[in-house]
Amino acid sequence: MRVTISRKAHFNAAHRLYRKDWSDEKNDAVFGKCNNPNFHGHNYELIVSVTGAINPETGYVMDIKDLAQLIYEEVEQPFDHKNLNLDVPEFENLNPTAENIVVVIWDKLRAKIASDKDLEVMLYETPRNFVTYRGN
Amino acid sequence: MRVTISRKAHFNAAHRLYRKDWSDEKNDAVFGKCNNPNFHGHNYELIVSVTGAINPETGYVMDIKDLAQLIYEEVEQPFDHKNLNLDVPEFENLNPTAENIVVVIWDKLRAKIASDKDLEVMLYETPRNFVTYRGN
Amino acid sequence: MRVTISRKAHFNAAHRLYRKDWSDEKNDAVFGKCNNPNFHGHNYELIVSVTGAINPETGYVMDIKDLAQLIYEEVEQPFDHKNLNLDVPEFENLNPTAENIVVVIWDKLRAKIASDKDLEVMLYETPRNFVTYRGN
Amino acid sequence: MRVTISRKAHFNAAHRLYRKDWSDEKNDAVFGKCNNPNFHGHNYELIVSVTGAINPETGYVMDIKDLAQLIYEEVEQPFDHKNLNLDVPEFENLNPTAENIVVVIWDKLRAKIASDKDLEVMLYETPRNFVTYRGN
Amino acid sequence: MRVTISRKAHFNAAHRLYRKDWSDEKNDAVFGKCNNPNFHGHNYELIVSVTGAINPETGYVMDIKDLAQLIYEEVEQPFDHKNLNLDVPEFENLNPTAENIVVVIWDKLRAKIASDKDLEVMLYETPRNFVTYRGN
Amino acid sequence: MRVTISRKAHFNAAHRLYRKDWSDEKNDAVFGKCNNPNFHGHNYELIVSVTGAINPETGYVMDIKDLAQLIYEEVEQPFDHKNLNLDVPEFENLNPTAENIVVVIWDKLRAKIASDKDLEVMLYETPRNFVTYRGN
Numbered sequence: 001m002r003v004t005i006s007r008k009a010h011f012n013a014a015h016r017l018y019r020k021d022w023s024d025e026k027n028d029a030v031f032g033k034c035n036n037p038n039f040h041g042h043n044y045e046l047i048v049s050v051t052g053a054i055n056p057e058t059g060y061v062m063d064i065k066d067l068a069q070l071i072y073e074e075v076e077q078p079f080d081h082k083n084l085n086l087d088v089p090e091f092e093n094l095n096p097t098a099e100n101i102v103v104v105i106w107d108k109l110r111a112k113i114a115s116d117k118d119l120e121v122m123l124y125e126t127p128r129n130f131v132t133y134r135g136n
Numbered sequence: 137m138r139v140t141i142s143r144k145a146h147f148n149a150a151h152r153l154y155r156k157d158w159s160d161e162k163n164d165a166v167f168g169k170c171n172n173p174n175f176h177g178h179n180y181e182l183i184v185s186v187t188g189a190i191n192p193e194t195g196y197v198m199d200i201k202d203l204a205q206l207i208y209e210e211v212e213q214p215f216d217h218k219n220l221n222l223d224v225p226e227f228e229n230l231n232p233t234a235e236n237i238v239v240v241i242w243d244k245l246r247a248k249i250a251s252d253k254d255l256e257v258m259l260y261e262t263p264r265n266f267v268t269y270r271g272n
Numbered sequence: 273m274r275v276t277i278s279r280k281a282h283f284n285a286a287h288r289l290y291r292k293d294w295s296d297e298k299n300d301a302v303f304g305k306c307n308n309p310n311f312h313g314h315n316y317e318l319i320v321s322v323t324g325a326i327n328p329e330t331g332y333v334m335d336i337k338d339l340a341q342l343i344y345e346e347v348e349q350p351f352d353h354k355n356l357n358l359d360v361p362e363f364e365n366l367n368p369t370a371e372n373i374v375v376v377i378w379d380k381l382r383a384k385i386a387s388d389k390d391l392e393v394m395l396y397e398t399p400r401n402f403v404t405y406r407g408n
Numbered sequence: 409m410r411v412t413i414s415r416k417a418h419f420n421a422a423h424r425l426y427r428k429d430w431s432d433e434k435n436d437a438v439f440g441k442c443n444n445p446n447f448h449g450h451n452y453e454l455i456v457s458v459t460g461a462i463n464p465e466t467g468y469v470m471d472i473k474d475l476a477q478l479i480y481e482e483v484e485q486p487f488d489h490k491n492l493n494l495d496v497p498e499f500e501n502l503n504p505t506a507e508n509i510v511v512v513i514w515d516k517l518r519a520k521i522a523s524d525k526d527l528e529v530m531l532y533e534t535p536r537n538f539v540t541y542r543g544n
Numbered sequence: 545m546r547v548t549i550s551r552k553a554h555f556n557a558a559h560r561l562y563r564k565d566w567s568d569e570k571n572d573a574v575f576g577k578c579n580n581p582n583f584h585g586h587n588y589e590l591i592v593s594v595t596g597a598i599n600p601e602t603g604y605v606m607d608i609k610d611l612a613q614l615i616y617e618e619v620e621q622p623f624d625h626k627n628l629n630l631d632v633p634e635f636e637n638l639n640p641t642a643e644n645i646v647v648v649i650w651d652k653l654r655a656k657i658a659s660d661k662d663l664e665v666m667l668y669e670t671p672r673n674f675v676t677y678r679g680n
Numbered sequence: 681m682r683v684t685i686s687r688k689a690h691f692n693a694a695h696r697l698y699r700k701d702w703s704d705e706k707n708d709a710v711f712g713k714c715n716n717p718n719f720h721g722h723n724y725e726l727i728v729s730v731t732g733a734i735n736p737e738t739g740y741v742m743d744i745k746d747l748a749q750l751i752y753e754e755v756e757q758p759f760d761h762k763n764l765n766l767d768v769p770e771f772e773n774l775n776p777t778a779e780n781i782v783v784v785i786w787d788k789l790r791a792k793i794a795s796d797k798d799l800e801v802m803l804y805e806t807p808r809n810f811v812t813y814r815g816n
Contacts, residue, residue, distance in 0.1 A: 001239065001272075002272065003235045003238060003239065003267055003268065003269045004267060004268040004269070005234070005235065005265075005266075005267050006265070006266045006267065006268070007264060007265060008263070008264040008265075009264075010806075012720050012721060012722055012806065013720055013721060014694035014718065014719040014720050014721040014763075015721070017467070030466060032473070033760070033761040034761060036761055036762065036763065036767070038694065038762070038763035038766040038767055039694040039719050039721065039763050040692050040693055040694050040721055040760075040761040040762060040763065041692060041693060041694040041695070041719065041720055041721005041722055041723075042692055042721055042722065042723050043722050043723045043806050043807070049268075054235045054236065054239070058166060058231070058233070059153070059230070059231040059232075059233035059235055059236045060233055060235060061235055061267075064265050065168070080713070080720075081713040081714065081716055081720040082716065082718070082720060083694075083716065083718035083719050083720065086718040087716070087718055094467070095466070095467040096467075097462075097466070097467035097468055098413070099411045099413065099462045099467055099468060099469055100462065100467045102411060103409065103411065103462070126690075126692065126723050127416070127723070128415060128416040128417075129413075129414070129415060129416075129472050130413075130414045131411055131412060131413050131414065131469075132411065132412040132414065132457075133411050133412070136409075136410065137511065137544075138544065139507045139510060139511065139539055139540065139541050140539060140540040140541070141506070141507065141537075141538075141539050142537070142538045142539065142540065143536060143537060144535070144536040144537075145536075146398070148312050148313060148314055148398065149312055149313060150286035150310065150311040150312050150313040150355075151313070169352070169353040170353065172353055172354065172355065172359070174286065174354070174355035174358040174359055175286040175311050175313065175355050176284050176285055176286050176313055176352075176353040176354060176355065177284060177285060177286040177287070177311065177312055177313005177314055178284055178313055178314065178315050179313075179314050179315045179398050179399070185540075190505075190507045190508065190511070194438060194503070194505070195425070195502070195503040195504075195505035195507055195508045196505055196507060197507055197539075200537050201440070216305070216312075217305040217306065217308055217312040218308065218310070218312060219286075219308065219310035219311050219312065222310040223308070223310055262282070262284065262315050263282075263315070273783065273816075274816065275779045275782060275783065275811055275812065275813050276811060276812040276813070277778070277779065277809075277810075277811050278809070278810045278811070278812070279808060279809060280807070280808040280809075281808075289603070302602060304609070321812075326777075326779045326780065326783070330710060330775070330777070331697075331774070331775040331776075331777035331779055331780045332777055332779060333779055333811075336778075336809050337712070366603070367602070367603040368603075369602070369603035369604055370549070371547045371549065371598045371603055371604060371605055372598065372603045374547060375545065375547065375598070399552070400551060400552040400553075401549075401550070401551060401552075401608050402549075402550045403547055403548060403549050403550065403605075404547065404548040404550065404593075405547045405548070408545075408546065418670070420584050420585060420586055420670065421584055421585060422558040422582065422583040422584050422585040422627075423585070441624070441625040442625060444625055444626065444627065444631070446558065446583075446626070446627035446630040446631055447558040447583050447585065447627050448556050448557055448558050448585055448624075448625040448626060448627065449556060449557060449558040449559070449583065449584055449585005449586055449587075450556055450585055450586070450587050451586050451587045451670050451671070488577070488584075489577040489578060489580055489584040490580065490582070490584060491558075491580065491582035491583050491584065494582040495580070495582050534554070534556065534587050535587070561739070574738060576745070638739070639738070639739040640739075641738070641739035641740055642685070643683045643685065643734045643739055643740060643741055644734065644739045646683060647681065647683065647734070671688070672687060672688040672689075673685075673686070673687060673688075673744050674685075674686045675683055675684060675685050675686065675741075676683065676684040676686065676729075677683050677684070680681075680682065
């Protein structure tokens with residue numbers, strides 16, 4: 001009897017899509033206006049879902065306060081009000097597309113969640129564009 | 137060719153997280169402010185999803201009006217404007233965490249939905265905290 | 273040049289609509305299922321709007337962090353995870369209808385916001401039912 | 409390492425649920441007010457999700473602009489501000505239930521998306537009624 | 545001490561923007577794709593707001609159940625699952641633009657709401673396009 | 681008989697709150713994490729509302745397509761995927777707080793909207809923080 005618990009969170013950040021090893025022309029051709037050298041930004045919305053058995057003692061899969069605190073420490077604190085390209089070490093050499101960001105977040109959370117639980121992360125870059133990663 | 141149909145519903149209820157067999161101190165330590173002996177409450181939002189083959193006669197997996205009526209009878213009528221701990225028999229000896237509520241709702245609906253169809257229930261306790269159960 | 277700044281907040285609470293000085297029959301006739309003696313509850317959503325001149329130094333009407341903190345102290349902390357009838361002194365002898373709650377909140381905030389600013393409070397009892405008070 | 413990218417889109421259309429080969433009485437009995445011979449309509453909201461490996465060159469599963477353009481060409485342009493029964497050839501002999509519409513949309517998009525990627529389409533007929541199809 | 549109470553409602557309808565007394569060319573030039581002779585449709589969302597003094601007996605400006613019932617009788621029942629042009633007498637000779645629809649709804653509700661109360665109606669034609677009328 | 685028509689739009693931008701004429705210490709003390717020298721960003725949501733008489737010919741206060749196009753030209757094109765501080769001339773010497781941005785947008789739109797119409801602009805910096813300006 002495995003139940004999924006989900007928690008929404010959010011962070012506001014600037015970013016720019018480009019590769020240091022590509023010419024300006026190629027970056028422009030591939031990433032268009034997302035390649036503005038002065039950056040643009042988003043209100044990123046996050047849904048973190050953890051699936052596991054209900055603890056019969058507490059009735060919880062996991063205390064949602066603990067999940068919220070974990071998201072705060074691993075994602076909101078290091079990413080909020082930051083420039084993903086310049087301020088977040090994970091993106092020093094990784095293009096901060098929504099796909100790459102969601103994998104980075106999943107990896108950070110996966111390391112801190114008990115291994116008998118499954119993890120899914122959804123990341124909204126805008127209300128109309130979002131990505132999901134389940135680790136496989 | 138299996139399609140999922142989903143229906144949103146809602147109910148407003150009071151509840152309190154605690155175990156009768158635990159001391160006040162232990163209930164407080166585990167459930168914090170959710171253990172207020174005078175109760176607190178939520179606008180619970182529900183998404184019920186039924187997956188099955190499309191009936192070639194009607195073009196329906198299931199008439200959504202029938203699903204809405206079933207949700208009304210099994211969930212909204214017995215849970216809406218109620219105190220889950222005091223007014224709903226299923227929680228007389230079961231802590232009404234979101235996880236336990238979603239399993240209770242799934243069990244009630246599963247008994248009334250044709251066995252060739254799959255069932256998933258999502259329950260939003262708040263816009264930021266929600267749970268999902270698929271019966272396994 | 274007066275601009276309005278608005279901040280959303282929320283609290284989860286139990287309540288019951290009734291008057292101590294009415295019979296059970298009259299309370300039932302007027303308040304229906306909202307009169308459940310065991311209480312029911314809501315996720316109350318709040319939008320607090322403050323209108324004033326932009327401070328030319330900061331570009332702020334009011335620092336939104338200060339407004340968020342004020343809402344936390346005056347509304348979220350005393351109302352969240354509480355039973356409005358039993359735990360909140362303002363409703364000891366006042367029926368906690370949405371209309372009465374929004375006036376109580378407005379009065380509490382009005383006392384703490386500079387008098388050269390206007391105040392409006394919206395309170396969502398459910399996503400479909402809400403009230404607004406502007407102090408006149 | 410497969411990631412899902414999702415894009416929301418929408419179209420406004422009229423439709424009527426009925427079968428030409430049924431009597432008026434039978435259509436009324438099965439489809440009720442959805443069988444109004446003068447049609448009714450909806451703001452259909454669509455979420456198209458494509459799952460595949462991240463291209464290590466771009467950091468994209470698929471350029472979301474390409475996905476948005478594909479949805480525009482295959483769904484929004486032919487369906488928006490149309491009468492599904494009268495203006496859209498796919499429904500000339502197919503009852504435009506939400507279930508049938510989502511399968512038609514999935515089939516149209518599947519033909520244009522690389523075969524190493526998975527496709528899921530969600531279609532909201534109203535904010536409370538929606539369907540999902542994954543092609544199996 | 546006047547408080548505003550607001551209630552959301554919705555109806556799904558087909559419509560077509562055109563004037564019988566204009567040529568097809570002029571209707572096309574002015575109303576574009578909204579002039580499809582086979583109609584298109586919307587999920588109309590409605591917010592009805594009534595402003596008045598709080599009744600000190602009940603704590604209500606007006607019982608929201610009564611307001612919901614009034615909206616049902618005056619708007620939802622006559623408009624839902626209808627073709628506004630063909631099925632609703634008010635639009636027999638009136639172009640059903642959002643502006644004209646909101647005035648028709650306001651007039652219908654105004655006649656049934658006590659004259660010491662103010663009335664505002666908002667009508668969402670789509671999530672991005674909406675209109676508001678306050679009677680002056 | 682004046683009706684308000686409203687249109688939602690959005691743009692994604694980076695910004696930083698600070699004054700060139702203040703020390704780093706003072707900027708930090710007043711603007712906190714919003715003063716990150718590497719910028720952060722938002723999905724800005726915009727609601728532009730125009731109030732005027734209904735044109736009896738068309739049934740429109742103003743063609744919403746014209747309003748959408750105007751917002752595109754005056755706001756979305758110059759602001760979207762930009763760094764407000766570095767790329768948008770209006771903020772070269774103006775701190776891009778939400779309050780200052782909404783006044784800039786209002787001024788740009790006011791110059792292009794007929795003088796017999798009223799204008800209101802709402803700007804959401806995040807789903808929980810927003811500002812409104814009506815020109816007085």
